[in-house]
Amino acid sequence: MNDVLPDEMARWHLIERLFAEAARSYGFREIRTPIVEPTGLFVRTIGEATDVVEKEMYSFTHRDEALTLRPEATAGVARAYVEHRVHTLEPVTKWFCTGPMFRAEKPQRGRYRQFYQLDCEIFGDPGPGCDAELIDMLVGLFDQLKIPDVRVLVNSIGGAEARARYRDGLVAFLEPRREELSAESQRRLQTNPLRILDSKDPRDKVVVAEAPTIEQYLSDDDRAHFDGLVRALTALGVPFTIDPHLVRGLDYYTRTLFEIKGASAKLGAGDTLVGGGRYDNMIEELGGPKVPAIGFASGIERLIIASEATVPGAIVDAYIAPLGASAVEPALVLGRDLRREGVAVEVDSRGGSLKSQLRRANALSCGIALILGDSEVESGTVQVKDLAAHTQDSIARAEVVRFVSDRLKARSR
Numbered sequence: 001m002n003d004v005l006p007d008e009m010a011r012w013h014l015i016e017r018l019f020a021e022a023a024r025s026y027g028f029r030e031i032r033t034p035i036v037e038p039t040g041l042f043v044r045t046i047g048e049a050t051d052v053v054e055k056e057m058y059s060f061t062h063r064d065e066a067l068t069l070r071p072e073a074t075a076g077v078a079r080a081y082v083e084h085r086v087h088t089l090e091p092v093t094k095w096f097c098t099g100p101m102f103r104a105e106k107p108q109r110g111r112y113r114q115f116y117q118l119d120c121e122i123f124g125d126p127g128p129g130c131d132a133e134l135i136d137m138l139v140g141l142f143d144q145l146k147i148p149d150v151r152v153l154v155n156s157i158g159g160a161e162a163r164a165r166y167r168d169g170l171v172a173f174l175e176p177r178r179e180e181l182s183a184e185s186q187r188r189l190q191t192n193p194l195r196i197l198d199s200k201d202p203r204d205k206v207v208v209a210e211a212p213t214i215e216q217y218l219s220d221d222d223r224a225h226f227d228g229l230v231r232a233l234t235a236l237g238v239p240f241t242i243d244p245h246l247v248r249g250l251d252y253y254t255r256t257l258f259e260i261k262g263a264s265a266k267l268g269a270g271d272t273l274v275g276g277g278r279y280d281n282m283i284e285e286l287g288g289p290k291v292p293a294i295g296f297a298s299g300i301e302r303l304i305i306a307s308e309a310t311v312p313g314a315i316v317d318a319y320i321a322p323l324g325a326s327a328v329e330p331a332l333v334l335g336r337d338l339r340r341e342g343v344a345v346e347v348d349s350r351g352g353s354l355k356s357q358l359r360r361a362n363a364l365s366c367g368i369a370l371i372l373g374d375s376e377v378e379s380g381t382v383q384v385k386d387l388a389a390h391t392q393d394s395i396a397r398a399e400v401v402r403f404v405s406d407r408l409k410a411r412s413r
Helices: 006-025 039-046 051-056 074-083 129-144 160-180 183-191 193-198 202-208 220-236 300-306 325-340 354-363 374-379 397-412
Strands: 036-038 058-062 065-069 093-102 114-123 151-156 254-261 272-278 293-299 318-322 345-347 368-372 381-386 391-396
Touching: 006 093, 006 114, 006 129, 006 300, 036 039, 036 074, 039 051, 039 065, 039 074, 074 093, 074 114, 074 293, 114 129, 114 300, 129 151, 129 220, 129 254, 129 272, 129 293, 151 220, 160 183, 160 193, 160 202, 183 193, 193 202, 220 254, 272 300, 293 300, 318 325, 318 354, 325 345, 325 368, 325 374, 325 397, 354 368, 368 374, 368 397, 374 381, 381 397, 391 397
Parallel strands: 318 345, 318 368
Antiparallel strands: 036 065, 058 065, 093 114, 114 293, 151 254, 254 272, 272 293, 368 381, 381 391
């Protein structure tokens, strides 16, 4: 698990802010769900034979109740949708959330056992227009984050019937080649054969290259839905690649699947930035009505590595340097008055020379230093040193708050 230190938080805040702004611009509203849910919720929705449920969940029993730290957000958000009967309140529901998830998998670059995700879910829209809009929103977000080499992969896994037929066809193809597969894929052949398509083992990749694709098993309705997605993405100008072997590791997916990759030079083989798709059966399986749904999740840690966007280095806007004991209290009052005007301020009440305090101001990357000594206190003035412009002005104490505020606003413009 991973500590996020203050020097890193500016990049976290940038990603969270841009994501929230993008989501709201598409009509999403924020939801927050518990970190702990009943274990059965994840077994039921994700699938008992998935890696997440079999190997990665942090589960425990408390007073005879089986509980799990959430390994992903979708199941909990869908549970909240059903539990609060949101389908009776509105025909289409669009929610977003951020927060920590937990999986006991092998840590690697940009992947931790406690990790943070951005998540969006849409309930009530059968697509494919909203499918395309979700992808378009993400491409726009990644452009804002200056993530290089962004690539969109899409596929359709069809409905439940198409998926069952494909599973049978895939098993029939792979069974005679069982000995050519990795040990893990040989096990998956009995439990979750579609996951073999996503194997990174070179032996499996050779076998899978000749395997049948889901496209051969889609129903007419499945094909029409996927064709609609392709047309919508084309209309939106989103470059994409159809990947017939694209699968996701969770059992609840239906029809549209997508991944967005990027920054492979930084992330290597683990360059998937977001994964998502439709899960049109989940709400009904959780006891609600038949409601179509789609969503995605993206790991913040990998976005931080992938992003080349710059963030402001300033920790505070202004630094107040009191020189002498008589200046400390006036400096504290000045700091309070500036903060009430929205200026972030650090008051250095430790004492010390002007040189050492200005060194501290530069270390905080602030643009303005305010100097208060005995003479300034007596004359009712403040020395305002603009560290960026290399200028210094003597300003009346009664005018200094407005002067500093206006200077910072002009600079931000």
